Amino acid sequence: MLSNSLLLAIREIRRNVLRSFLTILGIVIGVAAVIVMVTLGQGATAAVRTQIESLGTNLLIVRPGQHMGPGMSSDAPKFSLADVAALRHDLPALAAVAPAASSAMTAVAGNENWSTSVTGTDNAYLAARSWTLAAGRQFTPSELRAGRASCIIGATVRRELFGAQDPIGQRLRLKKLACEIVGLLEAKGQSSMGMDQDDLVLMPIRTLQRRIAGDQDVDVIYLSVKPGRSMDRTIADVERLLRERRHIGSMDEDDFRVRDMREIASMLAGTTTVLTSLLGAVASVSLLVGGIGIMNIMLVSVTERTREIGIRLAIGAREAEVLMQFLVEAVVLSSFGGLLGILLALGTALLLAGALKVPFIVDGGIIALAFLFSAAVGIVFGWFPARRAARLDPIEALRHE
Amino acid sequence: MADAAGRPEASPGSALIELRAVTKVYGRGSAAMHALRGIDLDIAAGEMVAVMGPSGSGKSTAMNILGCLDTPTSGTYRFRGVDVGTLSRDQRALLRRHALGFVFQGFNLLARTTALENVELPLIYQRVRRVERHRRAMTALAAVGLTGWAKHTPAELSGGQQQRVAIARALVTDPAVILADEPTGNLDTARSREIMDLLCAMNRERGITVVMITHEQDMAAYAGRVVHFLDGLVEPAATAVEDA
Ligand SMILES: Nc1ncnc2c1ncn2[C@@H]1O[C@H](COP(=O)(O)OP(=O)(O)O)[C@@H](O)[C@H]1O
Ligand SMILES: [Mg+2]
8 A cells, every 4th residue: 555655655755746845845944944953053052162171161251240241340359469479379279360450551573563452471471271382481589589571472363563573582672662572472373252362462460560560459369270179169269368468358249250161151151042042943933834834835735735635536536545645645756855955955054154154963853843844834734635525525626626 | 248348247137237216316405406317227238328318418417427527416337237326436446446437528537648648547556567558558659540649638639530539548548438528529520520530439449338429310320229318217219229
């Protein structure tokens, strides 16, 4: 019976090329849209995650004030190098403790100038953020102690000021301060938030404090926790120590904040999850539109198909045989359209993922879901009108207008 | 007695087709339309019967009941002695598949489907294998003089040719009965004669029982017997055998 139904179904598909094509098209579009959108959304989420993880999940960032963000000034007192020394001395769970004070400035070398961000810090900064040098060296202890005018630059600053030239040993000028370039950072590319991570100049923090900022402030402290130590315990220890040093009463709130990268990671991952849901919603609409398209084609052809069913019944087809033919027809069209949609989607997603530089992650669940939905639409709307017609007396099906 | 196809009769001696007090009412209440008011009709195997009568007299309704395309409101229809009213839908489908061939005034061929595939269709439901199916369909097309038209679709054929495809489809299963509802109603006189000659040949050469509705006296002249319908009844006077 199945081979017979297959024969009848294939004949019917072949002789109704346009109807078959439109049905397949509806399924292809629906399936492809969902898969492309969700694949890209998930790729973007994964990209953000890996980038955050590459920052180091054992990194803690301590800032004064309760809120953080660009342009937010706080009344809370800044940290000092004494705080940094105390953290280093008292908390053995910390692998690296790095002070940082930054300021935006124009760097000049020869005829070139480039505005960038200058951060005063020490070598622990490189360790805390797992940054490595492409050329040159770190700061020497005497440079750090004496506040010498030496600096380490990022790849963007090097490109803008020196082009392809070797920058090591060259000088650049920041305001009135002439700095000797002792190191070049390994290029890191754009961050997930679109920031250029190579557009920076590092110098010993004492140099920045004394010769540029003219104060004793430390804006941020970067901490990296030793592997195997509890992040939560360490955060609590850091908070206790800093509360003590900043003389915060036991009833008062912290006037600083310790954030770990997991928190930032989940925040960013949250936004990309929203993005994925949004894309998914858009895609569901196309799936629905595809479904309605299929439904329309099926319903429009009901009259013609009812007569066809009447003819088949009149020459001796049984109800079950007619239905089997329609079912096979719907399954063949849906599967074919579904497979085509999946191939199209995977190809498109692969190209787009390459262009957008997000990883290409195939989610079998979504593929199955999109496929099953389209197939269900095709089968339901192909089958139910057929079932109604096949239950008529042959003459009634033949009379159908 | 056995029919021409050599099948044993279910109840020997009785007619192939027996209608008893068959009525058909369309609609209900005040809108009820009594299309058949209780007809009795016997047709023996091998007969060629012409059915005549004014429009609306119930000819098509009776024909559809004979063809198991429709069910009567009351009365009994025996085919080879079996009460069709007691059969299930599927059993009636099998009766149509194996014993009955229907030719419609409007042809009722599958659109965009070649003549060959249309004629093959009943054989597909009979599970006839591909090679055999093709051979028998081509034979049937040859019998109606359409050998060269096998690959043409209904849209590429004239009315007469389409009706001949429909006849080929009806006779390809070698049925006991061919029921034709105004088979020449849409055709000109010359085409009509060809169709009538074909049906006569089927009756004479293969012993297939033929029942056909016609409006024209000279078409009815081909038949061995003429049955007259009037207002949902068979006219007793006219059921007399005129020749044979
Ligand atoms: N499906 C139907 N619904 C309602 N009335 C019908 C239907 N088919 C036929 N009739 C009526 O039944 C009567 C007999 O019709 P029919 O058997 O087609 O007559 P004939 O074939 O002799 O012209 C007519 O009055 C017709 O209007
Ligand atoms: Mg009629």
